[in-house]
Amino acid sequence: MRWARKSATSGAVLLFVTCMIAVSALPRPASAATSGFPIKHVVVIVEENHTFDNYFGTYPGVNGLANAAAMPDAPDGSSSVKPYPLTTPVLTSNLNNSWTAAHKAYDGGKMDGFISAQGGSNVTMGYYDYHLIPYYWDYASQFVLMDDFFTSVMGPSLPNHVYLVAGQSGGLVVDSRYGGFNYTSPDVNDSTFYFPSIVSELQAANVTWRYYAGFFGELNNWNPLPAFASVQDSKSLMSNVVEADQFASDVKDNKLPSVSWLMPEDDSVSEEPPANVTLGEQTTVAQIDAVMSSPYWNSTAIFLTWDDWGGFYDHVPPPMVDGYGYGFRVPCIIISPYAKQGFVDNTQGDFTSTLKFIETVFNLPSLATRDAQANNLLEAFDFQQSPRSPLVLPGQFVPNHYPLEYPNGTIFGPLPQGQPGKPLTSPSSTPSTDLEYAGIFVVAVASVMVAVAFAARRRREVQP
Numbered sequence: 001m002r003w004a005r006k007s008a009t010s011g012a013v014l015l016f017v018t019c020m021i022a023v024s025a026l027p028r029p030a031s032a033a034t035s036g037f038p039i040k041h042v043v044v045i046v047e048e049n050h051t052f053d054n055y056f057g058t059y060p061g062v063n064g065l066a067n068a069a070a071m072p073d074a075p076d077g078s079s080s081v082k083p084y085p086l087t088t089p090v091l092t093s094n095l096n097n098s099w100t101a102a103h104k105a106y107d108g109g110k111m112d113g114f115i116s117a118q119g120g121s122n123v124t125m126g127y128y129d130y131h132l133i134p135y136y137w138d139y140a141s142q143f144v145l146m147d148d149f150f151t152s153v154m155g156p157s158l159p160n161h162v163y164l165v166a167g168q169s170g171g172l173v174v175d176s177r178y179g180g181f182n183y184t185s186p187d188v189n190d191s192t193f194y195f196p197s198i199v200s201e202l203q204a205a206n207v208t209w210r211y212y213a214g215f216f217g218e219l220n221n222w223n224p225l226p227a228f229a230s231v232q233d234s235k236s237l238m239s240n241v242v243e244a245d246q247f248a249s250d251v252k253d254n255k256l257p258s259v260s261w262l263m264p265e266d267d268s269v270s271e272e273p274p275a276n277v278t279l280g281e282q283t284t285v286a287q288i289d290a291v292m293s294s295p296y297w298n299s300t301a302i303f304l305t306w307d308d309w310g311g312f313y314d315h316v317p318p319p320m321v322d323g324y325g326y327g328f329r330v331p332c333i334i335i336s337p338y339a340k341q342g343f344v345d346n347t348q349g350d351f352t353s354t355l356k357f358i359e360t361v362f363n364l365p366s367l368a369t370r371d372a373q374a375n376n377l378l379e380a381f382d383f384q385q386s387p388r389s390p391l392v393l394p395g396q397f398v399p400n401h402y403p404l405e406y407p408n409g410t411i412f413g414p415l416p417q418g419q420p421g422k423p424l425t426s427p428s429s430t431p432s433t434d435l436e437y438a439g440i441f442v443v444a445v446a447s448v449m450v451a452v453a454f455a456a457r458r459r460r461e462v463q464p
Contacts, residue, residue, distance in 0.1 A: 037361050037383065038298070038299060038338065038383060038387075039299060039300070039301045039336070039338070039361050040258060040299040040300075041256055041257075041258055041259075041260070041296055041299055041300040041301070042258070042259050042260070042300070042301050042303070042354075042357065042358055042361060043256075043260045043262060043291065043300060043301070043302045043303070044164065044259075044260070044261045044262065044302075044303045044305075044354050045262045045284060045287065045288070045302065045303065045304045045305070046161070046164065046222070046261070046262070046263055046305055046306070046307050047264065047270065047271045047280060047284060047304070047305075047306050047307070048157065048222075048264065048270040048271050048272035048275075048280075048306060048307055048308075048310065049094075049095075049097060049157075049270075049271065049272040049273070049306060049307070049308055049309070049310025049311070049312075050128075050271060050277075050306045050309075050310050050312060050330065050331070051306075051309045051310065051312045051313065051314035051328050051329055051330055052064075052147060052149070052314055052316075052328075052329035052330055052331050053065055053068065053083065053127060053312070053313055053314040053315055053329070054126070054127050054128060054310070054312035054313065054314070055127070055128055055133060055136065055306075055331050056136075056137075056140065056145065056147070056331050057083065057127045058127065058129050059129075059137065059140060059145065061344050062145065062147040062344055063147050063148070063316065063346070064147070065083045065127065065315070067315060068082075068083050068313075068315040069111075069112075069315065070082045071112060071114050071115045071122075071124075071125060071313065072112060072115065072116075073115045073120065073122055075116070081115060081122040081125050082125065083125050083126070083127055083313065084125060084126055084127070085126070085127060085128075085129060085131075086126040086127060086128055086132070087131075088132075089132050089276045089277045089278040089279070090273075090274055090275075090276050090277075091123060091273040091274050092274060093273065093274055094272065094273045094274060094311070095118055095121070095123065095124060095273060095310060095311025095312065096117060096118055096119075096311050097155075097156050097157075097308050097309055097310050097311045098155060098156055098174075099153075099154065099155035099156065099173045099174060101117040101118070101311065102117070102154045102155055102309060102327060102328065103154060104116060104117040105117040105124075105309075105313075105328075106154060106317070106318075106328075109317045109320075111314075111315060111316075111317050114313045117311070118311055124311055124312055124313050125313050126312070127312075127313075128277065132277060132278055133277060133278065133281050135281055135282075135285045135393045135394070136281060136304075136331070136333065138391065138393060139288075139304070139333045139335055139391065140333055141342055142341060142342060142391050143333060143334055143335045143336070143339040143340075143341070143342075143343075143391075144333065144334035144335075144339045144340055144343045144344075144345050144380040145331070145332075145333055145343070145344050145345065146331070146332040146333075146334070146344075146345045146346075146347070146349060146377075146380070147329075147344055147345070147346060148316075148329070148345075148346050148347060148348045148349070149305070149329060149330060149331070149332040149348075149349045149350065149353070150318045150319070150325065150326035150327060150328065150329050150330070150348075150349070150350045151307070151308050151309060151318075151325065151326060151327030151328060151329075151330055151350065151351065152164075152169075152324070152325050152326065152327065152350045152351040152352060152370065153169060153173055153308075153324050153325045153327050154318065154324070154325050154326065154327035154328070155173045155174070155308065155324075155327060156174065156175045156221070156308050157175055157221040157222065157307045157308050158172065158174070158175045158176050158181070158221040158224060159172045159173050159174070159324075160307050160308050160327070160351060161221065161222060161223070161224050161307060162193070162224045163350075163351045163352055163355075163370065164261065164351045164352075164354065164355065165197045165198050165199065165211075165224065165225065165261070165355070166193070166195060166196065166197045166198065166224075166228075166355075166367055166368065167198075167352050167355055167366070167367040167368035167369075167370045167371035167372075167374075168187075168195060168367070168368040168369075168370060169324070170185050170186075170187035170188040170193055170194075170195055171183070171185040171187070171188065171324070172185075172188055173324060175221045176191075176219055176220060176221055179191075179218045179219050179220070180219065181219075191219065191227055192227055192228070192229050192232070193224070193227050193228045193229065194229050195367075195368075196230065196367055197225065197228050197230065197231070197367070198259075198355060198358060198359075198364070198367060199211070199225065199228075199231065199237060199240070200230050200231075200237070201364045201365070201367070202258075202259055202358075202362070202364070203234075203236065203237060205362060205363075205364060207258045207259060207362050207364075208257035208258045208259070209240055209257050209258060209259040209260070210240045210241075210242060210250070210257045210259075210260050210261075211223065211225055211240060211241045211242070211260075211261045211263075212242055212243065212244045212246060212247045212260060212261065212262045212263060213241070213242075213243070213244055213261075213263040214243065214244050214263060214264055214265045214266045216241050216242055216243050216244075217241075222263040222264065222270075222307075223241065223263060225237075225241050226238070226241065240257075243265070244262060244263055244264060244265040245265050247260065247262050247287055247290070248286070248287060248290045251290045251291055251294050251296065252290065252294070254295075256291075256294075256296050258362070259358055259362070262287060264280070264283075265283070269283040269284075271306070272310060273310070284304065285393050288302060288304070288335065288393075289392050289393065292390030292391065292392050293390065293392060297337060297387075297390050298337055298387045300336060300337075301334065301335075301336040301338070301339070301357070301361075301381070302334070302335040302336060303332060303333075303334055303335075303354050303357070303377075304331075304332070304333040304334075304335060305330055305331060305332040305333075305351070305354075306330040306331060307330070308327065308328075308330070309327060309328040309330065314328045314329045316328075316329050319348070321370075322369075322370075325350065326350050332349065334377065334380045334381075335391075336381065337387035337388045337389075337390075338381045338382060338383050338385065338387065338388075339380055339381055339382075339388075340380060340381065340382050341388065343380065345379065345380050347375055347377070347379050347380075348375060349374065349375050349377060350370075350374065352368075352370040352371040352374040353374045353375050353376065353377050354377070355367070355371045355374065356371050356374040356375065356376040356377070357376050357377045357378070359371065359376075360376045360378070
């Protein structure tokens with residue numbers, strides 16, 4: 001009897017220990033503590049043609065127009081024009097943003113050729129502020145505004161978009177025309193790029209992605225992907241290049257990929273003159289609102305930037321890191337529940353920094369020298385802070401007071417528990433992993449209970 005009772009008890013203990021060992025050996029889901037990042041979705045939004053000084057030159061606390069100089073508007077230097085506020089969201093015509101015009105404005109680092117590069121037009125010296133782009137200023141007030149962020153090429157849109165996805169442009173410094181471009185190098189031929197892009201790496205690593213761009217099916221200045229040989233030869237890759245207006249529906253339908261690039265739907269909302277900058281801003285805000293109002297908010301980092309200088313003045317000479325750039329400064333706003341609040345980031349970056357961020361988060365190798373050496377922008381985040389609430393706009397705020405405040409004077413801050421978009425319970429735990437651990441524990445306890453019951457039955461069976 002003692003042997004039977006001892007044997008049954010030992011069996012129960014052995015089964016319990018076995019269950020616990022099995023539980024400890026199970027692979028645990030990745031967490032912020034082990035992966036290092038709670039970011040699971042990256043959205044890169046790119047608008048058109050504005051320098052940093054043109055949009056944020058008078059924003060408080062930045063390296064802005066307070067440090068600017070008047071530009072000569074006559075060949076003999078007899079007169080000059082200082083930066084001045086633009087009072088209309090619609091300009092009558094576009095400015096020259098070409099490689100040649102940019103280098104004329106740059107003038108070997110003197111930064112004194114902006115008016116002459118525009119054929120004498122002083123519109124280049126105009127700037128916007130919160131009167132016409134209030135929501136962009138609102139984002140800067142509550143999240144991160146970079147004031148030392150440069151374009152990758154001192155030139156127009158297309159080569160800069162190529163850097164966004166490839167870390168180089170193969171030497172291309174001009175825009176496309178009629179779905180092609182006239183340029184040949186060892187890596188470029190017949191309007192085709194023969195060097196790798198990040199989308200092939202994402203695909204190989206099973207990281208979902210999508211490139212949202214107007215006129216998605218053909219090469220254009222906002223969408224270089226159809227020009228990559230690797231994309232042209234793959235129906236799977238091409239299927240992820242879609243129209244820009246699909247973005248909001250993908251978010252609503254819970255189909256947001258891990259990495260997204262979002263370009264304007266068409267010229268009218270691109271913010272490139274003569275497009276209405278306020279209309280473009282409202283379109284961008286609606287796209288960001290869609291993410292902020294969704295379950296994706298707590299795991300997302302949004303990078304909002306502008307693709308080239310657009311012919312507008314900026315006073316900071318871009319560092320010449322190689323023969324192609326940097327180009328002039330553009331705004332970059334980093335929006336995330338983990339972005340530092342109201343932080344003006346002076347860290348140097350360029351478009352390949354967004355590429356480096358994606359590579360860092362998803363553990364991908366570098367594509368070229370630029371992204372290998374780029375800052376990954378992690379300094380703009382605080383992953384130890386509780387996820388902050390979304391800033392769905394327009395909201396009940398004082399629109400011309402920065403940092404942004406509620407009408408009662410309360411600074412916009414952390415998300416209250418129980419509100420939509422509730423923050424994660426802790427940086428190293430998510431509701432899904434907690435449920436998985438709970439399920440494992442229940443199974444283990446049930447197994448022990450079965451073993452104990454079996455032992456009791458055996459004791460009854462061996463009694464005389």
